[in-house]
Amino acid sequence: MAADFVEGWLLGQTLGEGAFGEVKLVINNATGEAVAMKMIDLRKYTDAALSVKKETAIQRSLRHPNVLQYYGKRSHANFEYIFLEYCSGGELFDRIEPDLGMAVKDARRYFRQLLSGVEYLHSRGVAHRDIKPENLLLDQYDNIKISDFGMATMFRFKGVERLLDRRCGTLPYVAPEVLKEPYRASPADLWSCGIVLVTMLSGVLPWDQPSSKCKNYEDWCIGGVLGSNGPWKTMTAGVLGLLTGILADDPQNRSALERVQSHPWMSTQSSDDIDYGSNLEEFSISLSQPLPSGDHTASLIAHETDDREMTCFSQPIACDDLLLASQMNLTQSASQGVFQKLVKRMTRFFVGCEYAQATERLTAVLRSMIQCQWKISQTRGITVTTTDNRKMQLIYKVNFIDMDGKLLVDFRLSKGCGLEFKRRFVQIKKSLADVIIQGSCN
Known part of the structure; x- marks a missing residue:
């Protein structure tokens, strides 16, 4: 593709890869405004067309601070292009230290935002069905954005809820009933949120899958490891009580989302909270990512067109660790300074x-x-x-x-x-x- 993808917009670095292709950065030549663009090659992924249609149909109706914003779609030749909000903060998993997790206060804040986004999705009748740290992005203000709606579906329409029967998601994060079919959407998504909280607090996954094939999961179900082994050993009684309700094997006994949000651990900094995870640096750098707004975004779619260095090896130890220049095919007249981006990645x-x-x-x-x-x-x-x-x-x-x-x-x-x-x-x-x-x- 040419660098000048749409008049006034340049194609930048690869931000990530999905099931059906790459996600690229697209930048406005004049203002520096950035948008993420999914590129789907329909010749290479022959079964992608229906998936793209379903994903965009769901996302175009969503508007929430903790849900990735959808801007529009463009078809050209054998390609489909989906334009989305660009999150310069990277992915949530990048903030989780393996075998350590993160600061409790940060995990609590991210979890609140995740639940807020999920509550909104469910209010719109949408089930995500693949909630995991890899699908949770962070914006320039370090706020959660739920992304990747490739497995999402409508489970409620005009007040009528249907059971789901598709076995999908990522095994360590799926609810046990998803492996048994059929299942209710809301409790299944909430279970996945609970596993995300476990990984944020401990830096490990509690089990490979929630079934009798996995001893760690069986131990959890009989309550034999609470507070003593695995990821649970570093957790306080307060958060263990919260997780016990979220990760109840029987979805009928699982805490409802509203009850989780009102749990005492969610609202206060408990005196027995201990930060077993690493304390991330306070970033004093002003990110150059502008707010996606105004006529520039519309014009694109109109073409439709602490001191833990010795153990936390992946944390940034200098400002330079945060820098990444967009590798772009710029025209000679373009100013490279406009395209310099700062991204929080470890x-x-x-x-x-x-x-x-x-x-x-x-x-x-x-x-x-x-x-x-x-x-x-x-x-x-x-x-x-x-x-x-x-x-x-x-x-x-x-x-x-x-x-x-x-x-x-x-x-x-x-x-x-x-x-x-x-x-x-x-x-x-x-x-x-x-x-x-x-x-x-x-």
Whole structure:
């Protein structure tokens, strides 16, 4: 595609990948306003057309501060383009430290926002059906945005609720009744929210799947591990009481969303809350992402057209760790300064060596990892394919970017579990510690 995608709008960096294609950054040449654009190749994904139609039909009616905003859709040749709100804060999973979690106050705030968004969806008769940290984005103000409605469906219309029977979602996050069919939408989504809270507080998933095949889940059901083993050992009685209601095996005994929102743990900073997770830095940098508003967005659619450095290896330790320049095919007359973006992401670092040496060092680390394959591209990137602890596929990409005389090594998850991706990143970062530049905030 040409860089000038729509007159006055330029095609930027890849933000992520979905089931049917990539998500790209599109930026207004004059104002710097940014929009995320899903690109779906209908020739490559022949079954995507119906999915896109259903997803956009649901999203176009949604308006809520904690739900990703839909702007419109454009069809061109064999491609479908969906325009969405751009979230410069990255993904929620990036804020979760493996085996540690995050600060309790942050987990509580994110959880409140998640429930607010889910409550709104359910009030509109929409079930998300794939709530997990990878589908929860953060805007420039660090607020939750529920995204990816590829598995969403309407479960209530004109006051009449129907049972759902499609088995979908991500196994560690799905409710047990989803594996048994049929099931009610609201309790199933709420269960997934509860698993997200567990991962935020502990940095681990409580089980691989909610079935008799998994001992950890069976132990939870009989109440034999509360407060003692697994992710529960670092949690207070207050949050354990909350989770017991959310993660009740029988959906009829599960707490309703309204009851969860009114639980004491949700509204107060309890004296026995202990931050087992890492304390994220206070970001004093002013993000350059403008609010998506006004005539510019409309014109696009009109074409329809603390001191834990030694353990929290993936947290930023300098301002430079937050920088990422949009890699764009700019016209010679365009000002590159307009397109400089600051993004809160933890999975990157600067190295004090040239590209060739950095690639050699990284591939040596990858070679030492079990069941790890990689491919080096001609555009200074490496695609890594491996499997996680659940034997599920894990794919991530590493890009090498020259910035201010230094080399930025940027890691981005393409497919798989965010927590497992972060674990791999931590391992790699520790192995490259001798060439990583620390504390250079110029």
